[in-house]
Amino acid sequence: MLDAAACAELIDGLTAIIVQAARAILRVDADSVRRKADGSPVTAADETSETVIGQGLSRLAPSLPIVSEEQAHHPAAGKAGDSYFLVDPLDGTREFIAGSDEYVVNIAVVSRGAPLVGVIAAPALGLIWRGIAGRGAERLSFDTDGGCSPPVAIHTRATPPRDLVIVVSRSHLEPRTLGYVERFPQASRHACGSALKFCRVAEGAADIYPRLAPTHDWDVGAGHALVVAAGGRVVTPDGASLRYSTADLLIPGFIAWGGGAH
Helix, strand or coil: CCCHHHHHHHHHHHHHHHHHHHHHHHCCCCCCEEECCCCCEEEHHHHHHHHHHHHHHHHHCCCCCEEEHHHCCCCCCCCCCCEEEEEEEEECHHHHHHCCCCCEEEEEEEECCEEEEEEEEECCCCEEEEEECCCEEEEEEECCCCCECCCEEECCCCCCCCCCEEEEECCCCCHHHHHHHCCCCCCEEEEECCCHHHHHHHCCCCCEEEECCCEEHHHHHHHHHHHHHCCCEEECCCCCCCCCCCCCCEECCEEEECCCCC
């Protein structure tokens, strides 16, 4: 069982692992694409990142289980215990294949059914966002040699009376989410790939990120922890707490809020 203090001892190790994965992705050709059983694309970069992260986490905290997108078929995936790593080795595979820079690597620590730590790296941007719930969030940059800049604290911003900024999925904007967004006709809408949308909320560049369609735990966990660490909230469309580690590892929908009462 991990708490915030224990996670603080892991955060630099998690950052080093995610930098290694990001550098590995940048060395892989995006043309190596195949289709998984569910029809979604997977590349050699997904698999390379998965290997790097799995090996790194096993060295960093060998007693903690790992639940990862590319191993979600494992029968123990939904019963990973009280604390475990939740990994998406390459979130935004479609963007990666298309040559966009809007793809990321997600690593979270889930404890007592809620994400406690979130570390997100954007390989093509050379940026990392990381946070521990109750202990704050920060952003740092890294270079191709693996060196990192000093971290800079980030915070969500208070919901503005006007000029609201909403971030939505570039690849998965479906009718229910679009209907929700249209409730804010004066808001500025920005499309973005992957969990970068959580990062924009956490650093105060956006106010709301809604997704009212199902998605998997590993797509949400790291961003959820990051937004909470930065001062925001991530809840169901009805305002309830999200449930992780269900049998199907699915989040039915969520809304990430930057600041203010909702």
